[in-house]
Amino acid sequence: MHKTVTVKKESTPAVDLTKCRAILSKYNSTASADLIPILQQVQDAYGYLPQNALEEITARARIPLSKIYGVITFYAQFSLKPRGKHTIKVCTGTACHIKGAPDIKKKITEVIQIDEGQTTQDYKFTYEPVACLGTCFLAPVMMIDDRYYGKLTVEKTETILKSY
Amino acid sequence: MEKLKKPDDLMKFRKSLESTYRPGMVRIFICTTGCRALGAEEVCKAFKAEIEKQSLADKIEIVDTGCQGLCARAPVLTIEPMGVFYGRVTETDVPEIISRTILNGEIIERLCYAEAGKRIPYIRDIPFYSKQKRIVLKNCGTIDPKNIKEYILRDGYAAVSKVLSGMTQDQVITEMKNSGLRGRGGAGFPTGNKWELAKKAQGDIKYMICNGDEGDPGAFMDRAVLEGDPHSVIEGMLIGAYAIGSQKGFFYVRAEYPIAVEHLKIAIEQAKSLGLLGNNILGSNFSFDLDIKMGAGAFVCGEETALIASIEGKRGMPRPRPPFPATSGLWGKPTNINNVETFANVPVIILKGSEWYKTIGTESSKGTKIFALAGNVKNTGLVEVPMGTTLREIVFDIGGGIPGRKKFKAAQMGGPSGGCVPAQHLDLPIDYETVKEVGAIMGSGGLIVMDDSASMVEIARYFMEFCQDESCGKCVPCRIGTKRMLDILTRITKGEGTKEDISLLKELAEVTKTASLCGLGQTAANPVLSTIRYCLNEYEELIDKKGVQTSTQQAPATQP
Numbered sequence: 001m002h003k004t005v006t007v008k009k010e011s012t013p014a015v016d017l018t019k020c021r022a023i024l025s026k027y028n029s030t031a032s033a034d035l036i037p038i039l040q041q042v043q044d045a046y047g048y049l050p051q052n053a054l055e056e057i058t059a060r061a062r063i064p065l066s067k068i069y070g071v072i073t074f075y076a077q078f079s080l081k082p083r084g085k086h087t088i089k090v091c092t093g094t095a096c097h098i099k100g101a102p103d104i105k106k107k108i109t110e111v112i113q114i115d116e117g118q119t120t121q122d123y124k125f126t127y128e129p130v131a132c133l134g135t136c137f138l139a140p141v142m143m144i145d146d147r148y149y150g151k152l153t154v155e156k157t158e159t160i161l162k163s164y
Numbered sequence: 165m166e167k168l169k170k171p172d173d174l175m176k177f178r179k180s181l182e183s184t185y186r187p188g189m190v191r192i193f194i195c196t197t198g199c200r201a202l203g204a205e206e207v208c209k210a211f212k213a214e215i216e217k218q219s220l221a222d223k224i225e226i227v228d229t230g231c232q233g234l235c236a237r238a239p240v241l242t243i244e245p246m247g248v249f250y251g252r253v254t255e256t257d258v259p260e261i262i263s264r265t266i267l268n269g270e271i272i273e274r275l276c277y278a279e280a281g282k283r284i285p286y287i288r289d290i291p292f293y294s295k296q297k298r299i300v301l302k303n304c305g306t307i308d309p310k311n312i313k314e315y316i317l318r319d320g321y322a323a324v325s326k327v328l329s330g331m332t333q334d335q336v337i338t339e340m341k342n343s344g345l346r347g348r349g350g351a352g353f354p355t356g357n358k359w360e361l362a363k364k365a366q367g368d369i370k371y372m373i374c375n376g377d378e379g380d381p382g383a384f385m386d387r388a389v390l391e392g393d394p395h396s397v398i399e400g401m402l403i404g405a406y407a408i409g410s411q412k413g414f415f416y417v418r419a420e421y422p423i424a425v426e427h428l429k430i431a432i433e434q435a436k437s438l439g440l441l442g443n444n445i446l447g448s449n450f451s452f453d454l455d456i457k458m459g460a461g462a463f464v465c466g467e468e469t470a471l472i473a474s475i476e477g478k479r480g481m482p483r484p485r486p487p488f489p490a491t492s493g494l495w496g497k498p499t500n501i502n503n504v505e506t507f508a509n510v511p512v513i514i515l516k517g518s519e520w521y522k523t524i525g526t527e528s529s530k531g532t533k534i535f536a537l538a539g540n541v542k543n544t545g546l547v548e549v550p551m552g553t554t555l556r557e558i559v560f561d562i563g564g565g566i567p568g569r570k571k572f573k574a575a576q577m578g579g580p581s582g583g584c585v586p587a588q589h590l591d592l593p594i595d596y597e598t599v600k601e602v603g604a605i606m607g608s609g610g611l612i613v614m615d616d617s618a619s620m621v622e623i624a625r626y627f628m629e630f631c632q633d634e635s636c637g638k639c640v641p642c643r644i645g646t647k648r649m650l651d652i653l654t655r656i657t658k659g660e661g662t663k664e665d666i667s668l669l670k671e672l673a674e675v676t677k678t679a680s681l682c683g684l685g686q687t688a689a690n691p692v693l694s695t696i697r698y699c700l701n702e703y704e705e706l707i708d709k710k711g712v713q714t715s716t717q718q719a720p721a722t723q724p
Contacts, residue, residue: 035477036460040419074479074636076461077419093381094576094612095538097626131463131630132381133420136538136612137235137545138201146422148201150238 012051012082019045020053024060032063035071039078048079076130084119084126086164088112088144093132095139100152104140105129107154111161124164167439170447171325174316177438181317189225190266191244195305196228197391197423198384199239203254207239210255214262224266227314230392230427232305234292235545237277242287242305249287250275279564292543295562297524299532300508301548304392309427312434315395321440323511324402328448333363336407336514343518344530345510349375349466349503350581350607351683352529352596355510358500361490362408365498372405372413372452373494373501375471379418379463380579381630382610385534386504388546390417390424393508394431398454400507402445403514405452408500415456416471428456463634467682468493468501470636481636482682503608505534525551529595537563539612540570556590559613570615574698578607580627580634581687583694584620603694605687620699621706624691625653631688642685645676649692661707670696 023041027034038061042053049072058065072078088108092101109115112125119126135141138150142157149160168174192211196204211226232240237251248265250257253275264270276283277290284290298304307314315321327336341356362370374397378386389397401413417425432454435441443451457475464470465480472494474480493499509531513521525531529551535558538544542564549558555575559565566572574584583604585592592598596606614623632646649672652665673689680686696703 032477033475036474037458040458040460070479071477074462074481075459078460092630094579094610094623094626095382095544097381098539098612098614098618098623130420130461131379131634132383134378134384134387134418135198135201136382136384136536137198137238139538139544141201150201 012048012080014052015046015050017053017056020056024057027061032061032067035061035063035068036075039068039072043078047083048081051080076128079126081119082123084123086125086144088125088127088142088161089130089133090116090127090142091133091135091140092129093134093136093139095136096132096141099139101140103154104142104152104157107157108142108161111158165434165437167437168446169439171329174321174325174446178316178319178322181313185317188223190223190246191225191227192241192266193227193229193232193244193306194241195230195232195239197427198231198235198388200423202238204239206255207241207253207258210258211262214258218262220262224262227308228310229305229307230309231388231546233296233298233301233546234277234290234543236543247286247288249277249285249290251277292545292547292562292564295557296548297532297550298548299512299524300389300396300505300534301392301546303396304388304546307393309392309394310430312395312431312438315393319515320395320511321399323514324399324406324440325446326514327403327406328446328450331514333407333409336403337363339514339518340407340510343513343521344525345506345513345521346529346596347503348505348509348533348608350578350605352606355502355506358490358502359404359407361488362410362498362500365491367498369412369497370408370410371494371497371499372401372408372410373471373475373499374401374413374415374507375466375468375501375503376415376417376421376424377459377466377471378421378504378608379466379634380581380608380610382536382538382576382579382612383608384536385546385609387421387424389504389508389534390421391427394424394428395435396508396511397504398431398435398441400502400510401454402440402452403510404500404502404507406450408498410500411451411453413452413454414475414494415454416459416465416475417456418459419461425456425458432456462636463630464636464682464684467684470682471501472499479636481638482684484681505609526593526595528597533594533606533609535609535611537611537613539576540566540615540618541613542567551595552593554591554593555585558594558611559590563613566613566615568615570617573614573616573618574620576604576612576614576623576691577610578605578690579610580630581605581683581690582607582610583690584614584623584698586698603690603697605690619657620695620702621653622657624695625650625657627691628653628688631684635684635688639679639681639685641676641679642681642688645672645680645685646688648672649676649689653692656703656706659706659709661703663707665707666696666700666703 116129140152141150240251271285273283276285337360345355346352462480465474467482470480470482489499532548534548537547574586576584589602599606628650632650635642637643655661676689
């Protein structure tokens, strides 16, 4: 939960703000209650939360940038860095844990050569663990984007990853 | 759809739906939620294509359903009216199912559920189902959750109609209090009393929140109910909102549950179009509107004050209580929060009456409880049983026992806030109190079965890692207590533990439990305390023998 963030102006490239503005225009009020849904949609649109989009939000919604960063860094879902084309979420829930998730995690790192929380250099994959996907009957399980892969074995994991 | 303007309209609408029911139709119920991961959608498509190819649309109907419970056999389907249950179905089985089972009434043995070498084709004979009491899950897997008409055909919204046609707010609350329903999210606070507090609270605006932030690793009943029968939760919320005098409600759902969110959105739209949500519901003075708020990945947001902060758009950190949300909650207004499963219990209590509901369960805990059965057990899935059912019945009679030649070692109940229940307590009738007495908690109903190859110290370390990671960091006892306990547990599992570590752990556990701000910290030590209580020998062996354990599958050196 405690993510260390270094905020540098030049940390992410400036993006075209058309999509961000379209999202903001859906919200008439500038109530802070809309902040999380706005951030979720902006992240959906860009794959992450670009610096200049956050500046746009702060200007339009009149929420201080510091507060926005506070929210972003609290929730596991948000990312300040560009993410890979595909997101691999490996379930580390109890059922998966006792059914071999640690071995699956090792295999993923071996195949795509990155650790949890990282993105491959070619921006193909972002790899993150998730507390529980709520699909314990599929244990061990991972999700790539919106697709579930259940009853994994080390071999199966490799085949699936290589199919992307 | 035309709006229903009075309770009578609902009845008429149901009657009109009944008249469209076509007898003689074969209906194939396919789980397309949980089973999706194992190819259920492809099976569904194959059926639809085959039905078209053979022009059987007037004979066979495909119904996409939510979870049917026996997830171990996914993808599953049930064929009615025969009552045939098939599992591990693939696209290639589809033509055969149509030609043999549906058109000729033959059973395809290889797709049937098997127990003790015997194939059981009919759902009513499968012990997994016959030993359950499905009240909350009655529609889960037997209706299309994306179609409000199917819910209405099952007496859906009849409870709201009953409430609005003549029950006062106090009568609803009295009925709930009398039923003995207790919160299914974990703490077990009586629902009727909670509503009474919210009703008595002064305020022009009151909020009703449904907590669908099911974050306990190992629990998936709320996901299944939201995906498989979302209207029952909406109806429960409507009744609660009427009772406390609320006009605005929120669903707080985990972002990790996309299908649940999708089905909820459809359900809310359909309820709105029928006038079951919105202004002057069924012609009464009661108006209620509902919105969905998606979580953003923080376990602590299951705690009610943290959840409220998250809806307000802030960091989801808890705050000290009092004031309780009932008096000062969302935006400082009186707020009532109940869990998904709690709300899903409400309509049936109103319809059948609290006296009926009270006959189910134990003295202190009424009704049923859904357990998410997972881990080293044959029939993983969702199980609904009356309170007071023993762990043995759940794990062995319904769950089918432990796979392979392994033995039952313990069940972890209540997730990271719970504890382990060892084999000596297998015959304990499960309710809120008994589970607490043996050092676990009911929690949301996650039940992870562990066989004799599991290391309990590793399980304790695993849960502590989870709590430490999810600790919001606001209060010191939780932030530092969980970290230090994790250090010690990691040390022990690496074989670097010392004799003093156990007493140190106990001391830290007590402090974290007593001094933490919210439930996360207050319960984080439970897995440690309960494993020390029942499996002290495992800790001692690891410390004495300096045995290294890296995987849960690795048994401690002296295990048989």
